[in-house]
Amino acid sequence: MEKSGPRHWLLLILFALFVIFLYGPTLTIFILSFQGPDGGLTFPMRGVSIYWFQNLFEPQMVGDFGGSLERSLSLALIAPSLVGVALFGFSLSYDEFSRTIMAAGSDNTLPLEVFAMTTNVTTPVLYALGSMTTLFSFAVVITVTLTVLAMRRKRGAKLAG
Amino acid sequence: MAEAGVELVAVTKRYGAVTAVDAIDLRIPSGSYCCLIGPSGCGKTSTLRMIAGHEAATGGDVLIGGRNVTLLPPAQRGTAMMFQSYALFPHLTCLDNVAFSLRMRGVARTERRRKAAEMLERVHLGEMAERRPAQLSGGQQQRVALARALITNPSVLLLDEPLSALDPFLRGKMREELKRLQRDLGITFIHVTHSQDEALALSDLVVVMERGKILQSDAPRAVFEKPRTPFVARFLGGHNILECRPGTGGLALSDGCAIRLDESFTVSSDVVRLAVRTDRMRLLANDQAMNRLAGEVTAVEYHGPFVRVGLQDKAGSDHSLLLSEADFYARPVALGERVFAGFQPADVHVLAN
Amino acid sequence: MSLPAAAVPSGAAATAPARGRVLPSAMPYLQALPLWLVMGVFLLIPIATIVMVSFWEDQETGLAPTFILDNYRDVFATQVTFTTYLSTLRYAAIVWVSTLAIGFTVAYVLAFHIRSTLWQMVLFQVCAVPFLTSNVIRMISWIPFLGRNGLLNSTLIGLHITDHPLEFLLFSPFAVVLTFVHLYALFMVVPIFNTMMRIDRSLIEAALDAGARPIEVLRHVIIPLSLPGIAIGTIFVVTLVMGDFVTVQMMSGGQSASVGLLIKNEISLLQYPEAAAHAVILLLTVLMMVWAILRVVDIRKEL
Numbered sequence: 001m002e003k004s005g006p007r008h009w010l011l012l013i014l015f016a017l018f019v020i021f022l023y024g025p026t027l028t029i030f031i032l033s034f035q036g037p038d039g040g041l042t043f044p045m046r047g048v049s050i051y052w053f054q055n056l057f058e059p060q061m062v063g064d065f066g067g068s069l070e071r072s073l074s075l076a077l078i079a080p081s082l083v084g085v086a087l088f089g090f091s092l093s094y095d096e097f098s099r100t101i102m103a104a105g106s107d108n109t110l111p112l113e114v115f116a117m118t119t120n121v122t123t124p125v126l127y128a129l130g131s132m133t134t135l136f137s138f139a140v141v142i143t144v145t146l147t148v149l150a151m152r153r154k155r156g157a158k159l160a161g
Numbered sequence: 162m163a164e165a166g167v168e169l170v171a172v173t174k175r176y177g178a179v180t181a182v183d184a185i186d187l188r189i190p191s192g193s194y195c196c197l198i199g200p201s202g203c204g205k206t207s208t209l210r211m212i213a214g215h216e217a218a219t220g221g222d223v224l225i226g227g228r229n230v231t232l233l234p235p236a237q238r239g240t241a242m243m244f245q246s247y248a249l250f251p252h253l254t255c256l257d258n259v260a261f262s263l264r265m266r267g268v269a270r271t272e273r274r275r276k277a278a279e280m281l282e283r284v285h286l287g288e289m290a291e292r293r294p295a296q297l298s299g300g301q302q303q304r305v306a307l308a309r310a311l312i313t314n315p316s317v318l319l320l321d322e323p324l325s326a327l328d329p330f331l332r333g334k335m336r337e338e339l340k341r342l343q344r345d346l347g348i349t350f351i352h353v354t355h356s357q358d359e360a361l362a363l364s365d366l367v368v369v370m371e372r373g374k375i376l377q378s379d380a381p382r383a384v385f386e387k388p389r390t391p392f393v394a395r396f397l398g399g400h401n402i403l404e405c406r407p408g409t410g411g412l413a414l415s416d417g418c419a420i421r422l423d424e425s426f427t428v429s430s431d432v433v434r435l436a437v438r439t440d441r442m443r444l445l446a447n448d449q450a451m452n453r454l455a456g457e458v459t460a461v462e463y464h465g466p467f468v469r470v471g472l473q474d475k476a477g478s479d480h481s482l483l484l485s486e487a488d489f490y491a492r493p494v495a496l497g498e499r500v501f502a503g504f505q506p507a508d509v510h511v512l513a514n
Numbered sequence: 515m516s517l518p519a520a521a522v523p524s525g526a527a528a529t530a531p532a533r534g535r536v537l538p539s540a541m542p543y544l545q546a547l548p549l550w551l552v553m554g555v556f557l558l559i560p561i562a563t564i565v566m567v568s569f570w571e572d573q574e575t576g577l578a579p580t581f582i583l584d585n586y587r588d589v590f591a592t593q594v595t596f597t598t599y600l601s602t603l604r605y606a607a608i609v610w611v612s613t614l615a616i617g618f619t620v621a622y623v624l625a626f627h628i629r630s631t632l633w634q635m636v637l638f639q640v641c642a643v644p645f646l647t648s649n650v651i652r653m654i655s656w657i658p659f660l661g662r663n664g665l666l667n668s669t670l671i672g673l674h675i676t677d678h679p680l681e682f683l684l685f686s687p688f689a690v691v692l693t694f695v696h697l698y699a700l701f702m703v704v705p706i707f708n709t710m711m712r713i714d715r716s717l718i719e720a721a722l723d724a725g726a727r728p729i730e731v732l733r734h735v736i737i738p739l740s741l742p743g744i745a746i747g748t749i750f751v752v753t754l755v756m757g758d759f760v761t762v763q764m765m766s767g768g769q770s771a772s773v774g775l776l777i778k779n780e781i782s783l784l785q786y787p788e789a790a791a792h793a794v795i796l797l798l799t800v801l802m803m804v805w806a807i808l809r810v811v812d813i814r815k816e817l
Binding site: 007008010011012014018019021022023025026028029032103126127129130133134137138143145 | 589614619620622624627635637640641642643644647648651652654655656658659665696709728786
């Protein structure tokens with residue numbers, strides 16, 4: 001199929017728009033998680049700080065998560081992704097994918113506390129948590145991808161040799 | 162049928178830094194059966210795809226029937242392509258597959274179905290019209306692909322290794338059918354293959370390619386009898402290649418045996434390579450002074466009508482002798498035996514370097 | 515040649531009972547047993563429980579294990595059920611059309627307009643990564659973007675396209691649909707991309723050779739051959755939207771209803787039999803939809 005001409009570029013632009021659509025909101029909360037201590041849930045930014053990240057890990061502070069609860073929560077949020085990512089990296093076939101849905105999709109019905117938390121918590125600590133989990137997922141995906149590529153290269157070298 | 166010879170003028174295809182087809186010139190007469198042959202990666206398929214219009218030429222021109230089609234899309238070139246994997250649409254019936262291009266041309270439903278049914282009859286698949294490709298055998302699928310390619314009355318049919326997926330028996334049958342069809346239709350066939358047998362059996366014009374270049378293009382018999390280079394001789398098979406050095410009295414093998422030949426030649430380097438057909442060599446009863454090859458028997462293979470004797474000379478090069486069954490059993494040789502093979506001056510052909 | 519090869523497996527099978535002490539005919543069932551156990555414990559038993567409870571009676575003292583049809587009668591007696599189903603189906607339809615359009619386009623670009631396999635893999639990962647992060651987080655990330663003082667409104671006001679914040683952006687059916695599409699688009703992209711990658715590229719060339727224009731290649735070759743992927747994506751998206759309650763509650767600001775939300779509210783009011791009856795009806799509805807999709811498209815080749 002032709003890979004040049006206006007149609008090709010239009011399609012690539014549509015693809016780019018989809019990526020922006022996917023990442024735009026996540027990027028917003030990533031930026032907002034660096035709100036200053038007086039900042040709220042929306043723009044404008046009132047200063048730039050890592051206050052809310054510290055808040056996330058310090059249960060004694062005025063955060064809304066009790067210490068152990070918070071820790072188990074972020075783990076619970078991350079763990080399914082871990083499984084999902086591990087599976088995902090290895091194969092993009094159907095079986096893997098449906099399992100990923102089972103694993104990663106389960107957090108939309110995660111303990112209702114998480115859901116309740118999103119309605120009760122009115123500070124950017126929520127965004128900090130979101131940013132952390134997203135970054136974590138990214139790190140795992142990149143690691144797995146690189147590992148797979150390295151393994152493939154190694155195997156390729158072995159076959160060639 | 163309009164005059165529909167195919168002409169390539171300095172056609173080049175580059176993929177990044179790799180040159181797949183290197184400025185080739187070729188003239189294929191209208192109504193001839195042309196085979197492009199060469200090892201994989203030699204550029205034969207790229208050449209075919211550039212003629213079809215599925216690959217854009219990096220440089221040069223493609224002319225069909227005197228018309229420059231280099232920049233035209235596939236459907237406007239008067240060509241039709243038969244793909245290696247047949248490329249039948251799995252979701253359509255055989256009839257709809259054959260009728261596809263008529264549908265694209267806006268031919269009314271009843272009309273195109275009638276024509277497609279006729280074409281299927283022509284390839285003896287009338288009763289398979291409503292089947293899906295997956296329900297057919299390989300040979301039947303291929304005939305559907307052929308019918309689909311021919312329904313637009315192309316002036317040039319392009320075939321990409323059409324027989325490679327078939328078993329040897331079907332391959333032979335299909336080969337005959339292709340040749341008959343080409344003769345009946347009188348259109349140009351351009352057939353890519355890596356099989357020497359196929360190329361020699363089918364074509365009016367054999368084009369041997371290597372590394373993006375045409376090494377030789379001629380009638381099959383001319384190519385086989387007078388391969389231009391050692392590569393062509395080796396690729397077509399059926400030749401022994403002898404390395405000689407020019408001496409005072411003419412050419413001599415490395416063991417000093419003089420070689421006499423009828424062909425004239427000019428010495429341009431210190432090594433002259435000669436080709437002698439494997440079926441033109443004979444085992445000698447005794448050592449003769451000229452035109453003989455000394456070696457040890459490394460293989461004896463019985464093939465029915467003939468026996469192949471493998472021979473390794475002192476320098477370690479392998480050679481073959483094809484002896485008729487009668488000749489071999491009149492004086493059989495055993496593995497490991499040291500023998501002499503002789504040949505006539507008329508059978509020696511000088512290769513270009 | 516083929517004889518000894520054929521003899522080997524039968525010989526192995528003949529020695530199997532002696533070693534494993536099970537009949538060879540029982541082996542396949544035995545091997546499938548773990549799966550059946552998992553399916554039974556995690557799928558069949560819960561569903562059976564729900565069906566059972568849906569016939570129980572809700573009394574002031576607690577649940578009475580009887581067999582009454584009152585719960586179902588109540589479900590069908592109220593207008594609320596129908597409006598809720600209508601609203602849920604409407605969401606499912608709009609989200610399906612949107613994710614299909616987006617998913618097909620994205621998969622098409624990935625499969626046919628990206629040259630190198632490496633880039634295909636990288637861009638696919640780029641699309642896939644957000645779907646491995648928390649859905650709730652992804653949902654709330656729309657709030658600072660769409661809110662009254664959100665990015666979009668500030669931008670629109672800044673550009674003088676509007677002089678007052680657009681209210682319909684957040685806590686509205688629009689926000690629900692947008693979030694659904696954001697959450698579930700990949701479930702369309704992946705199966706469609708998978709089927710597209712299996713389309714033999716020479717089929718497209720064959721179509722072009724036959725004189726098809728690019729749009730005709732799409733219509734006569736790519737779309738028909740992508741149907742199994744479209745069907746699988748449709749099943750994913752429709753079932754996810756039909757069963758959702760979190761997104762609808764959160765993004766509509768409590769203004770919209772969905773069947774899932776209805777069930778959740780009944781559960782929070784401890785009306786288990788009513789909730790169970792609703793769940794059974796929802797399950798049957800979704801199963802019928804899946805059955806209808808499978809009737810139209812044969813997806814067996816994809817599994």
